Amino acid sequence: MGRLLEHHGKQLLREEGIAVPAFEVAASAAEAGEAARRLGKPVVLKALVPVGKRGKAGAVKFALTPEEAGERAAELLGMTVREFPVEKVLVEEKLEIAREWYVSVTYDKSKKVPVVIASTRGGVEVEELSRSYPEEIIFCPVDPLEGLPAYRTREIWADLGVRGKLLLAASQFLQRLYAAFDRYDAYLLEVNPLVVTPQEELVAAAVVMGVDDSAVYRQPRLAGVVQLGSERAWRPLTELEKKMVEVNESDPYRGTARYTEMPDGDIGFMCGGGGGSLLCFDTLLALGGRPANYSEVGGNPTEEKVYGLTKGILSKPGVKGLFVCHNITNNTQVDVLARGIVRALRELGINPATFPVVVREAGVNDAQAREIFTAAGVEYYGDEITMTEACRRMVARMREVYGERGQS
Amino acid sequence: MGILIDRHSRIVIQGITGREASMVTRHTLAYGTRIVAGVTPGKGGQEVHGVPVYDTLREACREHSPDTSVIYVPPAAVYDAVAEAVANGIKLILIPTENVPQKDAVKLLALARRAGVRVIGPNSVGVINPAERVKLGAIGGDNVERCFVPGPVGVISRSGGMTAEVSWMVKRAGYGVSTSVSIGGDALIGTTIAELLALFEEDPQTRAVVVFSEPGTSQEEEAADLILRGGFTKPLIAYIAGRFTEHMPEGTVFGHAAALISGNYGRPSLKAARLREAGAHVLDDFDHLIPTLRKILG
Structure with a gap:
């Protein structure tokens, strides 16, 4: 799963015919000031980071003048929002708001179908919405083989009490939103708030x-827009993680080698x-x-991949x-x-007699694996012990070599 | 007995000439499972380890009347292969393919549901019934008996690899399995834990079921509901891996694609609590599986 930064999402919706606020992207206070001047209106500034709940994190600010926009942008650009340093800000026109609605499309994992969620109470998180106003929120499952027919979009808004021209506009908005969800293989497309302006226009704010x-x-339009693997980290990838992605991608069809750095740790x-x-x-x-660290190695990876990952881990x-x-x-x-791991150990000059290495590997060709690990002096187990017993052995080895508190 | 497959299963492999499919065909035949036909468009008339290959599933059906299909095709071709299987009257479809787009998954599952066809997977390593020596997919590899011997325990696993390890633990405890099912690590899969528990309930060979779970989805909660409704009355032993992920920042996926925690949704601790309330044996230590099985089965 990969999240898009907000300006990319808005651009795609605009191409679908959905109204979004006029916006620019700025990488410095000066650029933000210039952008605000060009927009010629009070502006909203938002940190461009791939995480939600930015308002609560103080990563959304308002400015009446270009000078003020520059100042607010400077504040945002110095921030880190949930581990993500803010490198760019979205500068967009501040909308006139008559009402705030909510609409999204995602998958209902239990029913195994897409679902449209809509409410004429927006601007708050959907979780809070469903807690506080459960009767004012509509969950509409969609048959994935038929898609979302136009009449269903009218029914949804009409059930929420929308009438007149606004009903037709809201229906069209939802049809286009669903089209974008479908076209770009989205798993989540949320507009919150969906702003109703005093002129009764609908804008994806x-x-x-x-x-x-x-x-x-199959999504050439998304090339360079979505960072693959971004759901596997709660912060930008570290240098080591980026290297490990390279190791994995070097031979994408032979096995998987995933790596996530953990804070601290010694194993x-x-x-x-x-x-x-x-x-x-x-x-x-x-x-x-x-x-x-955390890792997942599987799917019969090549020796090269195993070697690269082991070196990275160490x-x-x-x-x-x-x-x-x-x-x-x-x-x-x-x-x-076994070959990949032993090669990495050798190259790094690691002696398993003084540096604990515990292996539990059973399965295809494990007789050869036993020979390779044993010859390298590694403490090796096949299916004579369980995975839990192997974990116990590892922790015990660390204590034997480094003492109770991890100091040697 | 056992569930889903037996010696009467008439198995066809869609995409049989691929590298992985050809190897799995060899291992499956060596285990004693019959494969009646294979399909690869453009390769009709060939054979793979003695199994006749057809250009279309329709031709294979005319000659061999298969009822069970294993789909070994790349992610982009999975939807069409499932549509072909459903259109030709296949009743059970196993999808080993990983990385099937979600949009395709919901469509193929809807298609199968409409036609009353059961889907296992996507992202399943397979299904095995050792008493009948029948297996679908790579499960067991070339050394099936190492992990899978006949016995009274049903195994359901959200992890393909752990399907083998759990079944091996059952053997280590002195028992064997009725059927082991790798249900697939994706968020959108054809057959869930609760649906399989309902089948194991009806199977006279199965005296207890072991489930290997992970964070994400609401499958364990649905299984607990099934037990509380009286839909599953045999002993259930569950291990839920990935407790540490609850203490990581929200929205990060460890393990399979389905292992996503959001709010209270998908939390291992809540799954464990629900299953315990329903009377299941939830293991804190995976090795406790062995004494727990011995206590239950005697």
Whole structure:
């Protein structure tokens, strides 16, 4: 899943025929001032970061004059919003507001269909809306094979009490919004608030758009607009994480090697697959271990990929041990894992006698894996122990070598 | 017995000539499972390890009347392959493919629902019924018996890899499995935990079920509801991995695509609480699976 920055989402809606506020993007206070001058009106300034609830975080400001816009932009550009440093701000015309509505399209995971959520109370979070005014919010499931017929869009707004010309405008707005959701393989497209101006025009004042990164291959329009893998981090990717993405992308069709840096920690974590990594991470923590990263390695990766990832894991400062553990593999060749890992250890001059390395790898070609790891002096287990027992062994090894508190 | 598949299953593989599909075909035949036909457009008339290949599923159906299909095609081709299977009267479809776009997933699931066709996956490593020596997909690889032996335990896993590990733990405890099902790690899948529990309830071979879960979705909550309604009365043992993700900033995905926490939705601690309320055995330590099974099954 990949989030779009707001100006990208607004641009796509504009191309769909939906009205959005006039906007510009500024990377400095001076640029923001210039933008405000060109817009010629009071402006709203928003930090361009890929996270929600920016208003609450103080990342949305107002300015009456270009000078003020420059000052507010300077404040925003110095901020970090939920770990994301603000590098650009959105400068847009401040709308005249008669009413604020809410509308979004997303997937209902239980019913397994798209769902339209609409309300004539907007400007607050949808969670709060459904708590406080459950009778004033409409959830309309959509048949994915038929799409959203025009008459359904009229029914939705009419049920919310919208009448007259505004009903027709709202229906058209929703048809276009759903078209954009469908066209760009979005998993979330939210307009909140949907502003009704005193002239009864409908303007998408704030837009949140997330697209399905499994579908980016068929979305040339989204190239360079969506950062792949951005759902796997709560902050911008670190330099090491970017390097690991490169390692993974170097051979995208042979196996997966995902890496997420954790704050602190001393155990290099080289586990997989999806479920196995979650189990190992929980178990190490429960035993008092301190993993320095999270990873998922699976799908029969190449030796090169395993080698690159292992080197990356071991390069994080503070890493004083390596834990390698998978579920019994269905197709991942564990001798290939062994070669990649042992090559990385050798190259970094790591001696498993003094630097704890515990491996539990069973599955395809594990007899060869046992030979390779054992010859390299690594503490190796196949299916004679469970994954939990391997976690216990790792934490015990760390204590043996570094003492109870992790100091050697 | 067991669920979903047995020795009467008439299996076809769509995309059989691909590298992965061809390897899986070899392993599946070696295990003793019958595959009646394969389909790859443009390669009709060939054979893959002795299995005849047809250009279209319709031709394969005329000759062999398959009722079960494994779809080994790339993400962009999955929707069409499922439509082809549904149109030709296939009743059970396994989709191993990972990274199927969500838009395609909801469409293919809707198509199957309308036609009363069961879908397992997408992103499933397979289904296996060891007593009948029948398997669909890569599950078990070339060394099936290492993890999968016949017995009284049903296994349901949201993780493909852990389907094998859980089944191996069952064997280590001294038992075996009736059917092990990898349901797929995606957020939008064809058959959920609760739906499989309902099938295991009806299966005389199955005396208990083990579920391996992860954060995200509301499948465990739905399973708890099913138990409370009396729709599943056998012992259920559950392990929910990914407890640490609750303490990470919200909106970050660890593990499979479905493992998303948002507000209270998808939290392992709440899933565990709901399942416990319903009377399930929820494990804090995965190794406790072995003594728990022994206590339940004797």
